[in-house]
Amino acid sequence: MSTATAQDSFQFQAETTQLLHLMIHSLYTQREIFLRELISNASDALDKLRFEALTNTELVPDGHKYEIRLKPDEANRTLTISDTGIGMSRQDLIDHIGTIARSGTQEMRKRMQESQSAESVADLIGQFGVGFYSAFMVADKVAIITRRAGEATATQWESAGDGSYTLAEAEKASSGTDIILHLKKPDAENGIEDYTDRWKLSMIVHKYSDFIPYPIIYEGPPQEPGEPESKEIKIETKTLNSQKPLWTRRRAEVSDSDYNDFYKHVANDWTEPLKVLPLKAEGTFELEALLFIPAQAPHDLFYHGSESGLKLYAKRVMVMEKCEEVLPRYLRFVKGVVDSSDLPLNISRQRLQQDRHITQIRKWLTKKLLEALAELKEKESEKYLKFWSQFGRAMKEGVSSDYENKDKILPLLLFESSHDAKELTTLGDYVGRMKPEQKEILYLTGESRKVIENSPHLESVRQKGYEVLYLSDPVDELMVQSLHEFQEHKLKSVTKGRFELGTDEEKKQAEEQMKQKEEEYKSFLEACQKKLDEYVKQIRVSSRLVDSPACLVTEEHEYSPHLERLLQKGKGGGPKQRRIMELNLAHPIIQKLHDRFKSNSDDPTLGDSIELLFELALVAEGSEIADPVRLNRLTLDLLQKAV
Ligand code: ADP
Ligand code: MG
Numbered sequence: 293m294s295t296a297t298a299q300d301s302f303q304f305q306a307e308t309t310q311l312l313h314l315m316i317h318s319l320y321t322q323r324e325i326f327l328r329e330l331i332s333n334a335s336d337a338l339d340k341l342r343f344e345a346l347t348n349t350e351l352v353p354d355g356h357k358y359e360i361r362l363k364p365d366e367a368n369r370t371l372t373i374s375d376t377g378i379g380m381s382r383q384d385l386i387d388h389i390g391t392i393a394r395s396g397t398q399e400m401r402k403r404m405q406e407s408q409s410a411e412s413v414a415d416l417i418g419q420f421g422v423g424f425y426s427a428f429m430v431a432d433k434v435a436i437i438t439r440r441a442g443e444a445t446a447t448q449w450e451s452a453g454d455g456s457y458t459l460a461e462a463e464k465a466s467s468g469t470d471i472i473l474h475l476k477k478p479d480a481e482n483g484i485e486d487y488t489d490r491w492k493l494s495m496i497v498h499k500y501s502d503f504i505p506y507p508i509i510y511e512g513p514p515q516e517p518g519e520p521e522s523k524e525i526k527i528e529t530k531t532l533n534s535q536k537p538l539w540t541r542r543r544a545e546v547s548d549s550d551y552n553d554f555y556k557h558v559a560n561d562w563t564e565p566l567k568v569l570p571l572k573a574e575g576t577f578e579l580e581a582l583l584f585i586p587a588q589a590p591h592d593l594f595y596h597g598s599e600s601g602l603k604l605y606a607k608r609v610m611v612m613e614k615c616e617e618v619l620p621r622y623l624r625f626v627k628g629v630v631d632s633s634d635l636p637l638n639i640s641r642q643r644l645q646q647d648r649h650i651t652q653i654r655k656w657l658t659k660k661l662l663e664a665l666a667e668l669k670e671k672e673s674e675k676y677l678k679f680w681s682q683f684g685r686a687m688k689e690g691v692s693s694d695y696e697n698k699d700k701i702l703p704l705l706l707f708e709s710s711h712d713a714k715e716l717t718t719l720g721d722y723v724g725r726m727k728p729e730q731k732e733i734l735y736l737t738g739e740s741r742k743v744i745e746n747s748p749h750l751e752s753v754r755q756k757g758y759e760v761l762y763l764s765d766p767v768d769e770l771m772v773q774s775l776h777e778f779q780e781h782k783l784k785s786v787t788k789g790r791f792e793l794g795t796d797e798e799k800k801q802a803e804e805q806m807k808q809k810e811e812e813y814k815s816f817l818e819a820c821q822k823k824l825d826e827y828v829k830q831i832r833v834s835s836r837l838v839d840s841p842a843c844l845v846t847e848e849h850e851y852s853p854h855l856e857r858l859l860q861k862g863k864g865g866g867p868k869q870r871r872i873m874e875l876n877l878a879h880p881i882i883q884k885l886h887d888r889f890k891s892n893s894d895d896p897t898l899g900d901s902i903e904l905l906f907e908l909a910l911v912a913e914g915s916e917i918a919d920p921v922r923l924n925r926l927t928l929d930l931l932q933k934a935v
Contacts, residue, residue: 298461299459299460300458300459301456301457301458302386302390303456304390304391304456304457305391308425309454312425312453312454315426316428322483323430323485324487326427326430326473327362327373327493328501329424330471331508332423333423333424334375335360335375335377335501335506337375337379338360338376338377339610341358341377341379341441341467342609342610343610343611346611350442351442352441353466357376359375359376359507359509360373360509361509362493362508362512363511364487364488364489364490364513366512369475369477369488370473371475371488372470372472372473373470374468376466376467377467377468377469379438379439379440379446379468379469380438380447381443385436385438385447389457390457431453431474431476433451433453434473434474435471435472436448436449437462438468439468440467441468445461446461446464447459490512494510499553500553500556502533502534502550503534503537503554503557504535505535505537508532508533509531509532510529510531510532511527512527514528537631539570539580546570551568551582551584555584555627555628558601558628559628563587565586565587565627566584566675567585568583569582569628569660570582577632577633577634577649577652578632579632579653580631581630581657583627583661584626584627585626585627585679587682589682589683589686590625593686599614599616599624601614601624601625601626601628602618602629604617604631604635605629606633607631607632608631611635615644617644617645617650618654619658620694621689621693622686622687622690623661624686630653630657632653634649635647662697662704663700665679666700669703677706680706680716684706684765685765688771689771691705691771692773702719705719706718707763708762708763710745710750710754710759710760710762711759719733719778720779723779726759727757727758729794729795729796730758730793732781732782733761733782734753734759734786735760735761735762735783735785736749736761736763736785736786737769737772737854738763738764738914739764739914741762741764743913743914745762747787748836748837748842748843748909748912748913749786749845749913751836751839751840752837753836756793769854769855785852787843787844788846788848788852789845789846789847791845792835793835806835810832810833813833813886816885817831817833817875819893819898820875820898823898823902823903826870827870827871827906828906830872830873831873831874831875832875833877836874841882841905842874842875842905842909843873844871844872844874844910844915845872846871847872851867853913856915857914857916873905873906881901900926903922904923904927906918907919907923907926
């Protein structure tokens with residue numbers, strides 16, 4: 293064991309203290325999961341050592357045993373969890389134990405503070421997992437004695453979970469980590485059990501950690517019931533877990549709860565996965581994989597730094613922890629293990645990117661995943677909807693980035709639509725409902741369903757009974773730019789370009805009528821255009837409108853106003869486009885304005901009115917007002933006349 297020398301005191305990072313406080317004082321019944329967390333850390337540490345030893349053989353002595361030991365001491369009420377893994381340096385302890393590094397933990401702390409009841413705190417512990425700190429759910433004091441592989445000195449860390457910890461130099465014969473828990477008194481009412489009990493420990497290991505690929509060895513008294521206390525201290529060692537890597541077993545041999553426990557370990561998630569996918573490839577290359585689709589998207593999935601959740605193994609040895617190379621980026625939400633027989637053990641990330649096997653693996657896994665999603669959609673639509681609500685955005689990214697699999701991705705997409713207020717639709721279903729003469733798939737992008745639904749651009753479409761897809765997700769704008777068409781039907785925005793509905797014959801007629809009208813109203817339209825020249829590059833006759841006097845549209849190739857707004861919100865802002873304004877000639881306001889223009893083309897109220905119509909058209913589509921001061925004045929003038 294160790295002898296501590298000079299001791300230094302440290303304060304925990306404020307967040308850590310708060311989190312610890314909340315954890316210690318929350319009423320949480322499943323305290324036993326502390327063991328799963330500590331074993332999981334030990335297993336990770338063993339993985340890391342084994343991996344580093346591949347290139348640095350001096351790190352481990354000959355015959356090094358990769359293992360985890362549980363050593364209860366009933367008399368002193370301690371439980372020690374030891375591993376022969378990578379260990380921690382003094383700085384590691386400060387960085388990893390004294391600080392909340394994991395963004396998930398920070399998020400959890402935030403949510404814990406927001407939530408009021410004890411119940412929901414317990415729920416949150418369940419949702420996030422808090423790793424090492426869970427030790428304080430069962431221990432009043434925790435000590436760590438650890439020695440980083442390759443270093444000569446060891447460090448002792450100690451804390452009562454009260455805001456501070458101490459560090460001191462220590463001695464330890466070999467590299468690895470001992471975690472010594474000074475256990476709280478068993479207290480059935482608060483769900484604290486006797487964690488020195490052999491049966492209890494073996495039950496917990498079996499329940500949560502059976503698949504850990506290293507032996508978890510019980511080292512303590514045999515505890516045979518009824519046996520009289522003997523003077524000699526008998527110590528028994530027994531491996532508690534089966535260690536079988538789950539991904540090498542056939543699906544029929546593995547229970548759902550084993551899969552779930554494994555998922556929790558590899559994914560660092562405490563909720564159950566939505567879908568388990570055991571995969572096996574034989575032939576040109578050999579591969580075993582166990583992939584999971586989580587039930588909930590991590591909070592940082594759509595941020596820049598979100599990391600892959602796949603571990604890469606080569607012949608049962610982990611060679612990379614967060615391997616991004618085996619799946620395209622849009623599928624980064626998939627968690628699990630990929631084990632290939634064809635990879636060398638010491639492969640660098642750089643080489644990995646060029647490796648022929650990896651390219652094959654990536655193709656194959658992507659195909660399998662997309663097929664599995666298609667099946668989920670077919671057979672378990674409820675689950676698929678859950679999937680979509682969490683990861684739909686990621687799949688939409690795939691439309692723009694995975695050209696090769698576009699045909700497989702498009703049928704997986706779900707959309708809001710004018711067809712139904714609640715239910716989502718697929719592109720296929722949309723096409724099935726298209727009018728006989730309809731050629732294009734119509735859509736409209738905007739901030740929200742409500743804004744889109746109230747858009748004047750939908751008036752004639754709605755009147756004629758055409759269905760429109762409502763796209764309100766920011767990524768939709770980028771997606772439609774790559775989507776182009778589905779089953780030979782082009783996608784068409786109802787705010788872009790010229791727009792006629794009906795049979796070819798009807799369209800032709802309408803176009804001719806339009807030309808006539810534009811000729812007839814030419815000087816009026818030009819006068820209006822002159823007035824709005826700063827904002828508008830053309831004013832023309834509309835076939836989109838029924839109830840509204842005017843709306844704003846763009847050319848086919850230009851940004852939609854929604855995208856323009858999104859771009860302007862971004863760094864440096866986006867371009868401000870001059871728009872096209874369309875007028876509804878059948879509308880009484882336009883009629884009256886036209887009459888007035890005919891009797892006096894210099895009538896000053898004409899300019900004010902057209903300006904007001906322009907501003908209102910901006911408001912109607914959810915865009916920013918061009919000139920708030922002007923709008924305010926014009927409206928007040930009107931009001932003055934009306935009251
Ligand atoms: P996580 O495991 O999700 O990173 P934890 O709170 O469980 O979060 O652990 C925090 C960090 O402390 C780990 O990432 C690791 O760097 C370090 N650590 C914990 N336990 C051990 C151990 N037994 N051996 C080596 N490092 C450890
Ligand atoms: Mg952990």
